[in-house]
Amino acid sequence: MGVVVDPAVPPEVAGMLRANAPLLSRIKAGWVPPAEVAPARRRTPSSALLLAATPVVIALMAVLLASRYAAAGFVLLGTYVFIVLVKIASMSEVAEDDHRPQERAVYEQARWFDGRYLLPEDFDPEAAAVLARAQRAIGTVLRSHVNAEGLLDDARNATMLPAQEWEIARLLAKLSALRLEHRDLLARGIAPEVAAVIEPLERALAGSEAAVVARVEALERYAGHVAEAERAYHARSQIEELRARLPRYEELLAESGADKLAVPEIDRLSQDADVLERTLRRSVKSAHEAFRYLES
Structure with a gap:
């Protein structure tokens, strides 16, 4: 990071x-x-x-x-x-x-630009792990072929996802600083009169962390749909490449007298291509829905 x-x-x-x-x-x-x-x-x-x-x-x-x-x-x-x-x-x-x-x-x-950038030391280990999850999810989307080919909303991804990364990082840095102060306070010992105040503060820290993690999980769901679309995209490309070669295979089979044996297998290529096309469209549709959830 x-x-x-x-x-x-x-x-x-x-x-x-x-x-x-x-x-x-x-x-x-x-x-x-x-x-x-x-x-x-x-x-x-x-x-x-x-x-x-x-x-x-x-x-x-x-x-x-x-x-x-x-x-x-x-x-x-x-x-x-x-x-x-x-x-x-x-x-x-x-x-x-x-x-x-x-x-x-x-x-x-x-x-x-003080306050407009964050360094690795601004995050405690727990926050750094959460931020790394967010960055992996964002990288999965932005580096995908389906995004580059415009099957996703690449323009909005290019603006919204970095904004999501910054907002998550900013909140995690604040959370890290407060957790460090809280741990230092506990290490010095807490008077019985203060113990009643500590518990709500700890709940506030836990609640804030849960809210940030929920954002990251939404990014991961979006990245998961994009990864599924990416697999379908590559598989469809390979099937289309094979379909383009079919005439040469059919010619060879006809000349060798073995065409009747392989026709069902060749026909299955067209069926597989249709299935992958539907899978790709379904995956892209799911990714778009996940993207809309991120905006809410």
Whole structure:
């Protein structure tokens, strides 16, 4: 389960948020990206200049080491190595700085759309399991061929199902937060005078969870009808493919003198195709009815 985003958030921003779950977790924990580094701080010796100077430095160092100025050669070597190390360190700093604009962009969007996205840590294990059920059901519908082919109301599915996912996620996140507070309260111990108040609160939590689960079960029923329609759709396609090949089989059977033996089996293809067509229509009709139930 990744980041769940309000479908009203612009698609490009929603994509950025979904792709940066770890960074969003750090932002939620209070992390702030560092300010941009001034260009002056990034200036280091040019790589090309260092590369060009290397043969000269090596030649000069060899001459000095072979002369009575060997100590100066070692000083030159140490100075050059130091410059190279400084350059490597500055390149690492620049490489790290290259990530800062992206981090800053995510940070700004996260602040602007605060409350319009939810992270995995916003859900306790029970809520996460319920949300995963909803997401599986929604994925079954949106990835189906019957939806892509327009046998379902694909336009309404594309808008209503993400809205259902967000509403379910939003309620589950609230439920998770209240359950955590409730468990912390119980862990500290409850005075007898407070016990009478606790029971109605627990019933409220249980009732809210049951209502959300009922929504998810409605989605699962819808997905079940879509899955049945999907199976019929694929089976019908295979039967139609076989029916298209029938003339070649009939020709072969007639030429071989075995046509009388196989006619009943071939005729059954047409019957199976008709049955699958009715099954597909019935399944699509059931899916439409389940969809209308989701809207109520």
